[in-house]
Amino acid sequence: MSEARSEPRGASVIVNVLDVLRCFTVQQPIVGVTEIAEQVNLHKSSVSRILSTLEQERVVERDEQTRKYRLGLGLIAIAGPLLANLDVRRVAYPILEDLREATQETAVLNIWEGSESVSVEQLPSPRLVKHTSVMGSRYRTALSASVQLFLAYEDPQYREKLLTEGSIDLTQMPINTYLARLETVRERGYAVNYGETSAEEVAVAAGIFDHRGQLVACAMIAAPFYRVGAEELEQLCLHTVSAADQISTRLGHRKEK
The missing domain is CATH 3.30.450.40 (GAF domain)
Structure with missing residues (x-):
């Protein structure tokens, strides 16, 4: 029963991560925690935790001047097989x-x-x-x-x-x-x-x-x-x-x- 109850939470975490990544666009490549939180309707602390994990995996990287985030080179490793195929x-x-x-x-x-x-x-x-x-x-x-x-x-x-x-x-x-x-x-x-x-x-x-x-x-x-x-x-x-x-x-x- 506990495993079944945990599924919606796990699913919601994945959806939140994807929503955060979708905030990075061609028109807005560099985005801050506050801006993302407003767009995805999450608390800033939740967005910060997601970004921190993504940064460790190089999926996002922090802009040193603005302290905001941009997409990182780690995405190439993920998207590469799709493009190659x-x-x-x-x-x-x-x-x-x-x-x-x-x-x-x-x-x-x-x-x-x-x-x-x-x-x-x-x-x-x-x-x-x-x-x-x-x-x-x-x-x-x-x-x-x-x-x-x-x-x-x-x-x-x-x-x-x-x-x-x-x-x-x-x-x-x-x-x-x-x-x-x-x-x-x-x-x-x-x-x-x-x-x-x-x-x-x-x-x-x-x-x-x-x-x-x-x-x-x-x-x-x-x-x-x-x-x-x-x-x-x-x-x-x-x-x-x-x-x-x-x-x-x-x-x-x-x-x-």
């Missing part, structure tokens, strides 16, 4: 290298996690001025190139739910106009974000399909807006689609003729 990531890497070489821009691989596009690989442009983001960055803005691409192939009912309930940030155009845009994305096989989410960025995303014909990822190019005119954009689209097709072929996908 993403077949699409292994297959895509050499082709992304070729894509970066051909365009001289940042080549990225993104996957879809239900309501967010997540970057799982990034090869920065060799140029001094480049557009990059933090590995693991998540995107839920409707006009992001990767989000457009994934939503274009999403189940229509689920897609509409995401858009109407606000899981995807669509504030720049009516939903019907956006849905028509997604149809165009699906027809041509790639999506473009030409300074629509950031005046400084251009991005092109093309779909990667597996042997079942299912969309599993997207190859993407990200570039500074100032050096992408109409001709350059056309070339970026061609190279990105070509790279995505090559990765798809290696995954066993056969294009319909």
Whole structure:
């Protein structure tokens, strides 16, 4: 009986640890005990104990100047096997290298996690001025190139739910106009974000399909807006689609003729 009663407590401790870790985001990489306690609705002493244990395991580390915390290198050991087992990531890497070489821009691989596009690989442009983001960055803005691409192939009912309930940030155009845009994305096989989410960025995303014909990822190019005119954009689209097709072929996908 005592063992059965202890299960909810153990489960709640694990949930609390995960809630604490979720407080570290790309937008807020360094967080203090008080901030975390407010976000997860725990006492500061409980948060301090969790962070102290995580620090011992190098999952978090303390910033010496602010005495706040950031994620630590110990997470790499945990996440490494997951990333290594993403077949699409292994297959895509050499082709992304070729894509970066051909365009001289940042080549990225993104996957879809239900309501967010997540970057799982990034090869920065060799140029001094480049557009990059933090590995693991998540995107839920409707006009992001990767989000457009994934939503274009999403189940229509689920897609509409995401858009109407606000899981995807669509504030720049009516939903019907956006849905028509997604149809165009699906027809041509790639999506473009030409300074629509950031005046400084251009991005092109093309779909990667597996042997079942299912969309599993997207190859993407990200570039500074100032050096992408109409001709350059056309070339970026061609190279990105070509790279995505090559990765798809290696995954066993056969294009319909």
